[in-house]
Amino acid sequence: MSVIASDRRTLVVGLGKTGLSCVRYLCALGRDVAVADSRHNPPGLDTLRAGWPDVPVYLGDFDPALFARFNELVVSPGIAIAEPAIQAAAARGQRFVVISTCLPRPPMHQLSRLPAPTVKPR
Numbered sequence: 001m002s003v004i005a006s007d008r009r010t011l012v013v014g015l016g017k018t019g020l021s022c023v024r025y026l027c028a029l030g031r032d033v034a035v036a037d038s039r040h041n042p043p044g045l046d047t048l049r050a051g052w053p054d055v056p057v058y059l060g061d062f063d064p065a066l067f068a069r070f071n072e073l074v075v076s077p078g079i080a081i082a083e084p085a086i087q088a089a090a091a092r093g094q095r096f097v098v099i100s101t102c103l104p105r106p107p108m109h110q111l112s113r114l115p116a117p118t119v120k121p122r
Contacts, residue, residue, distance in 0.1 A: 014076025018099050020044035022074050064088040
């Protein structure tokens, strides 16, 4: 059974440039969107409130119970996927997307199988 788009609740994690862009895109699709950011005054907050005043915003420490209320997480590149609330969501099997501006990241279920990164001397 798949989730119907209108039943999908998406939490955008991080409200910098990328997170704000994700909110803009998801709202244009008519999605039910909320935002969480660990900062009390993230850089995209004023723009978000002016352009999308109905989008709920959760600021401060990430709360795993909050994350559990969403079917899908969209994680900005500045947010560590090792964040406990994100790890708890992965353990629950929640769908999520990690937005990367540099390198593609593997699906969360594959992260535990990745070798430790190494640095090669020049």
